[in-house]
Amino acid sequence: MGQRLPLLILLLWALAALLAGMDALEPDRIQLELILAPPWEAGGLGYDDLGRPLLDRVIAGARTSFWVALWVVSLSAVAGTLIGSVSGYLGGWTDRMIVHVIDIFLAFPGILLAIALAGILGPGIGNVVIALSLVGWVGFARLARAQVLSLKQREHVVAAIALGSRRRRIILRHLIPLLSAPLIVEATFGVASIVIAEAGLSFLGLGVQPPAASWGSMIRDGTRYLLVAPHMVLVPGTAMLLVVLAVNLLGDRLRDRMDVRLR
Amino acid sequence: MFAELTRRLLSTAIVVLGVVVLVFLLIHLIPGDPVDVMLGEAATAADREALRHQLGLDRPLAVQLGDYLGGLVQGDLGQSLQQRRPITELLAERIPATLELALAALAFTLLLALPLGLLAAVRRNSGWDRGAMAFSLLGVSIPNFWLGPLLILLFAVGLGWLPVSGRDAPGALILPALTLGLSLAAVLSRMVRSSVLEVLGEDFIRSAYARGLSTRQVLTRHALPNALLPVITVLGLQLGTLLAGAVITEVVFGWPGLGSLTIEAIQGRDYPLVQACVLLISLSYVLVNALTDLLYAGIDPRIRLGAD
Numbered sequence: 001m002g003q004r005l006p007l008l009i010l011l012l013w014a015l016a017a018l019l020a021g022m023d024a025l026e027p028d029r030i031q032l033e034l035i036l037a038p039p040w041e042a043g044g045l046g047y048d049d050l051g052r053p054l055l056d057r058v059i060a061g062a063r064t065s066f067w068v069a070l071w072v073v074s075l076s077a078v079a080g081t082l083i084g085s086v087s088g089y090l091g092g093w094t095d096r097m098i099v100h101v102i103d104i105f106l107a108f109p110g111i112l113l114a115i116a117l118a119g120i121l122g123p124g125i126g127n128v129v130i131a132l133s134l135v136g137w138v139g140f141a142r143l144a145r146a147q148v149l150s151l152k153q154r155e156h157v158v159a160a161i162a163l164g165s166r167r168r169r170i171i172l173r174h175l176i177p178l179l180s181a182p183l184i185v186e187a188t189f190g191v192a193s194i195v196i197a198e199a200g201l202s203f204l205g206l207g208v209q210p211p212a213a214s215w216g217s218m219i220r221d222g223t224r225y226l227l228v229a230p231h232m233v234l235v236p237g238t239a240m241l242l243v244v245l246a247v248n249l250l251g252d253r254l255r256d257r258m259d260v261r262l263r
Numbered sequence: 264m265f266a267e268l269t270r271r272l273l274s275t276a277i278v279v280l281g282v283v284v285l286v287f288l289l290i291h292l293i294p295g296d297p298v299d300v301m302l303g304e305a306a307t308a309a310d311r312e313a314l315r316h317q318l319g320l321d322r323p324l325a326v327q328l329g330d331y332l333g334g335l336v337q338g339d340l341g342q343s344l345q346q347r348r349p350i351t352e353l354l355a356e357r358i359p360a361t362l363e364l365a366l367a368a369l370a371f372t373l374l375l376a377l378p379l380g381l382l383a384a385v386r387r388n389s390g391w392d393r394g395a396m397a398f399s400l401l402g403v404s405i406p407n408f409w410l411g412p413l414l415i416l417l418f419a420v421g422l423g424w425l426p427v428s429g430r431d432a433p434g435a436l437i438l439p440a441l442t443l444g445l446s447l448a449a450v451l452s453r454m455v456r457s458s459v460l461e462v463l464g465e466d467f468i469r470s471a472y473a474r475g476l477s478t479r480q481v482l483t484r485h486a487l488p489n490a491l492l493p494v495i496t497v498l499g500l501q502l503g504t505l506l507a508g509a510v511i512t513e514v515v516f517g518w519p520g521l522g523s524l525t526i527e528a529i530q531g532r533d534y535p536l537v538q539a540c541v542l543l544i545s546l547s548y549v550l551v552n553a554l555t556d557l558l559y560a561g562i563d564p565r566i567r568l569g570a571d
Contacts, residue, residue: 100277103274112510115526116289116529120534219409223412233413240409244405248400252400
């Protein structure tokens with residue numbers, strides 16, 4: 001992919017997310033005569049097992065993944081950064097406690113904890129956001145803490161302490177702005193993994209509930225008709241792959257540009 | 264050496280205890296009661312109370328936790344609510360299938376990632392290199408719940424070479440193992456490449472060439488063994504991800520392992536079983552990571568435990 005293609009894909013994704021609420025889209029409209037019709041016969045991107053248009057559903061799915069990714073990454077980045085920097089800055093007993101909590105969270109493979117949480121909280125998009133954020137903050141916290149540990153020795157921080165600045169001000173004004181480069185890279189890759197995680201939970205039936213559309217639940221519905229209607233799996237999967245690839249490419253490029261040597 | 268080993272075991276033990284408590288709290292603090300699930304909507308309040316009492320759910324949380332820990336130490340994980348059988352039995356039935364799948368996926372990963380990463384590093388900036396890196400990017404971007412159906416479509420439905428799902432038919436292991444191993448292979452080949460590139464710049468490689476060794480000898484005897492050290496760490500860390508990834512892969516292929524048991528338990532709201540499955544997978548993850556640490560020190564004489 002060239003330089004602009006990933007950005008174009010992400011722009012389309014965001015646009016789809018914003019447009020998905022429009023009346024012109026009918027992701028839930030059932031046309032019985034078009035059940036399982038492939039794109040080359042029925043036009044558009046084909047129709048699913050209930051005769052619903054896949055184009056409209058892919059756009060509706062884009063909205064689901066876009067907002068979930070935006071919310072989860074924002075929530076986990078803010079919470080993780082705050083917890084991590086406070087922990088690194090204060091040190092001592094607080095730091096040791098927080099590090100233990102981080103270690104325990106890291107002891108779970110992320111997606112397993114998300115599956116368990118989503119399963120216990122019950123299905124629904126709000127619970128997906130909660131489950132993924134509860135898993136996602138840890139990475140940001142670890143990164144922010146490690147950075148703060150080295151940054152707090154810097155002269156401008158020592159100067160701020162000498163001038164009698166409050167801890168709150170030092171953390172928010174003198175430390176966190178310096179963390180932004182690695183955190184932006186982490187957040188970019190975070191978007192890719194959240195898109196996959198949301199679709200994964202929906203694939204397992206733990207995410208959005210019918211008739212709402214998610215790329216993951218579309219793929220799950222499609223696996224039952226692999227023999228007769230492979231487009232039901234190919235269409236949402238391709239959309240998801242394009243977005244994830246674009247985000248990962250962008251992340252690689254950002255990392256190279258910012259020369260983050262943390263991974 | 265001994266003190267360091269004890270320290271590491273202790274910190275692993277703390278994490279293990281934390282995992283157990285967290286999983287317990289997760290299941291018990293969240294709204295939704297197993298009793299409602301077991302009795303259904305029609306049950307009277309008195310029935311519910313009786314069952315809660317019978318299951319011990321009316322006791323204080325700390326007492327329940329103590330009981331649970333006590334049972335755990337004796338290898339008793341309780342009863343499954345749905346199947347009404349001891350959970351240890353259920354787990355024992357499913358563990359072999361998951362192990363088989365994970366080992367096969369691991370073998371596939373190594374067979375693919377090592378040569379690919381080595382080739383990409385040795386022929387740096389060639390078509391091979393670009394191809395390998397494109398594969399790596401694609402591999403981390405394709406989720407296994409899509410890759411699985413794609414492979415089924417191609418090899419089972421289209422070509423008819425391999426079975427669609429299950430574990431009994433010959434060759435049934437191949438597609439799930441490919442599905443599970445691909446993303447790990449993608450991560451690992453990238454890692455092998457950068458690690459080999461780093462080693463190739465070292466003085467001892469130049470010395471080896473100067474002594475007149477062939478490229479092949481330099482690569483296999485001098486470069487690869489040194490390049491593999493960081494790779495082992497990544498591999499250890501990713502093994503746990505492999506176990507977790509098995510949850511989705513098993514569901515895609517109807518593979519009768521721990522992962523599909525976990526999902527069955529979640530769908531049936533069989534809380535004790537969910538608790539046991541999550542615990543087992545997480546604990547194996549913790550143990551694999553701890554073992555990797557030790558292995559690392561064993562392979563590289565420079566990293567002796569407690570050398571400082």
